[in-house]
Amino acid sequence: MPRHQQPSLFKHTKSSQQGKSVSIQGAVVREVTCKSLLNHSSIGDYSFNCYTGCTNGCVYCYARFMQRFHPHDEPWGRFVDVKVNATDVLAKQLRRLTPGSVFTCSACDGWQSVEGHYKLTRRCCQMLLDAGFHLNILTKSELVLRDLDIFRGRDVRLGVTITTPNEDIARLWEPKASAVSSRLKVLKEAKAAGLETAVMFGPLLPEISDTPEVLAQLFSLAAKAGVDRIWTDTLNPRPRVWPSVQELLRQHWPKLYEHYRRLLFNRTCRAKYVDELDQRVRRAACKAGLARRLG
Ligand code: SF4
Structure with missing residues (x-):
């Protein structure tokens, strides 16, 4: 089964049958696909984001510049695009990239609320650690504690x-x-x-x-x-x-x-x-x- 066949939120909601987005806790969630996940970064060697947008909605958030490249009708904090093929794309990238330090995450909180359902950041972290990458995590979400089981004893700094x-x-x-x-x-x-x-x-x-x-x-x-x-x-x-x-x-x-x-x-x-x-x-x-x- 391809990695991206995780349970979709859309199967369980009325709006999924009517359109391409669903509203959850005041934010519009869309499932999208990406071509690349792990990117070279000025903070460490690489960074990745399984989500575009961040429902934490911090007033000072500079990641809202993403809206320039990914325009949304909703204001920052009220939308999140879920890259449902993130793990498949990462698996392909890992075949050719040299291990290094990965800043997790650079333009969203990897453990914002939708991660509780999709577990994409968790799965990508697991894949990166298995491939010998170092994780440098920065989050504002308690949900990250869910993933201590995969971080314990590994090359991870949790911030x-x-x-x-x-x-x-x-x-x-x-x-x-x-x-x-x-x-x-x-x-x-x-x-x-x-x-x-x-x-x-x-x-x-x-x-x-x-x-x-x-x-x-x-x-x-x-x-x-x-x-x-x-x-x-x-x-x-x-x-x-x-x-x-x-x-x-x-x-x-x-x-x-x-x-x-x-x-x-x-x-x-x-x-x-x-x-x-x-x-x-x-x-x-x-x-x-x-x-x-x-x-
Ligand atoms: S948690 Fe980070 S990415 Fe998310 S809104 Fe706040 S500052 Fe932006």
Whole structure:
């Protein structure tokens, strides 16, 4: 049986008989095919995405640039295309590619909710590990814990992204991602399973999660979780990001709107900010005894 003959969501829904898409939890899911899955990447040697679109719907997500190449009527966060032949395509690619490090995933969360049904990221991870590739995973989804059985004892670094320690604020910026406490649980269980762990603090949100107080909280969480590697990231003025960021700011932090606009679009202000933030991050890492784990 070809690998892509996994159970389709469409068999079980009325809309599958009527059209090519189905709406699940407010997002439109489509089954598509791809020609290539594993791509060369600037983050590690390769990256792959079994899904186009990401229902986590983070307000600052730069992957929304994908809509330029794969236009959708729905806004970012409200659609996901499932590459149902992902494992077949990967199997063909693995016959000719040299093993290396694979960033998992670069333009979606590989463990967003549809992965619970399709298990495509899981199967691709298994195939990559069997072929001698190293996995560098970054996710905001607790679902990744489902796959600890295939990661245990293998060449895997399991990381989570945390933007803020505040659950309410996280819910506003990352509406459908797992709770911050669940992401910390991922770190804890991955560590207990003997995996190398990592955390990405970012994008650090100016005046919301980039203050010395919040940075101290974040690094304290990293210390408690015994994280092996820590990265940070700034909010970037990438294409299509500003409209959603400014909308959220206008609703919840109207006084910060001008501040963000300056930091994102005024080159001098931005350069100064990036430099100051870097120093603040280093001070927080030093205080938490984690300076050497900062990547
Ligand atoms: S989890 Fe990552 S890819 Fe998904 S919406 Fe959030 S930032 Fe974008």
